[in-house]
């Protein structure tokens with residue numbers, strides 16, 4: 001083998017947080033309308049939810065879903081999506097320049113989540129609203145019956161408190177595109193007050209402050225330091241957002257090494273969180289909520305946005321306000337799946353700091369699940385690495401010591417050609433090895449020594465399931481017509497004396513379950 005990996009003497013990083021396998025549903029394009037909700041679809045259930053989409057959400061293994069935005073939340077009135085559908089107001093959404101019918105809102109999303117079996121991470125509007133609306137929404141959602149807002153929920157058909165623990169206080173408030181965007185100082189003051197008051201209402205909440213909208217903003221680092229230091233006492237999480245795509249990188253090899261950027265992002269934000277704790281002589285760590293990550297061909301959206309803005313400049317009101325248009329419907333390739341596989345490995349490797357994450361988004365919009373109008377729902381290439389980790393990463397995380405050949409990248413210098421992580425449930429004696437070969441040219445043979453895992457029975461260790469995702473054409477995609485063009489195939493992996501060996505072609509992702 002040209003790559004060896006060993007767990008000898010390696011201590012576990014942390015337990016696998018279930019919330020690491022979260023996703024994101026935003027009122028954007030056809031994510032909600034035509035995605036999770038479509039009463040005219042042949043599979044629609046009694047609530048108008050697409051049953052075929054729900055089946056795939058469960059198959060994906062999603063644990064927690066962030067809602068309702070995203071940029072959308074920054075000019076959203078949560079009350080608009082409650083009460084009888086026929087009396088809900090129709091409004092303009094400034095974030096995506098669409099008409100919002102409010103046929104879906106928090107009541108409906110709560111019902112959808114119960115059917116999907118997912119926790120909700122709820123975001124509040126810090127753009128056009130703030131403290132008062134956040135407190136009222138909290139009372140409506142979680143309040144025990146007997147107060148005006150909690151009773152309004154009861155009369156809207158939900159007698160029990162929704163029990164939503166995790167709340168995002170705004171979205172990307174550093175971004176100049178965000179409705180009501182703020183300076184670091186303005187947001188630090190605002191989030192401190194909102195978080196403080198929300199915890200007066202319910203001390204057990206887990207509150208997430210906006211971090212930087214990427215690691216490449218002018219205020220990256222300063223934003224986190226200012227916000228976390230000011231609001232330390234009232235915060236549990238800080239959010240991180242990162243999207244990657246091939247045209248956004250210098251070349252395919254650099255794109256495949258995108259996890260290097262994510263790794264640096266995590267390190268910087270973790271340092272800021274530690275500094276805030278030290279400044280307060282604090283008693284708790286602020287964890288990272290990587291609540292938007294994935295592959296997004298964002299140049300396509302930037303172009304679309306520039307076009308309607310140019311058209312708008314010719315008159316006062318010429319722009320369209322479409323309902324549920326096709327937006328951000330990226331179709332992913334085999335290489336995209338390998339990159340997402342390596343991002344998932346990175347999140348697992350750093351799960352001592354990253355305690356929650358949401359792959360963005362869930363359906364139709366930069367999504368692992370596509371839902372055809374009147375047609376079936378199908379799995380994109382990126383579906384598979386997520387689903388494998390969500391269903392089979394259990395127990396503790398171990399980062400093996402790697403001895404691997406390197407590949408050269410322009411952005412990150414020389415990096416390991418191979419990335420790997422192991423999870424191990426020592427009680428069930430079941431483990432998962434996730435690996436990517438991110439080398440654009442060479443195949444690599446691997447030998448991973450798993451005998452150092454606690455309670456492992458090296459002599460009897462066996463591979464229970466092994467699969468690989470790869471295509472000789474890294475740009476091959478699944479499509480509505482050919483939804484199974486790129487799917488995982490069996491991987492020939494052998495175990496002997498606690499050592500698992502296999503070969504990986506260039507640009508590939510693999511998963512090996514063992515016991």
Ligand code: AHR
Nearest residue numbers: 026070071072171172360
């Ligand atoms: O996920 C798409 C958008 O990306 C979100 O609305 C926003 O938060 C981010 O910029």
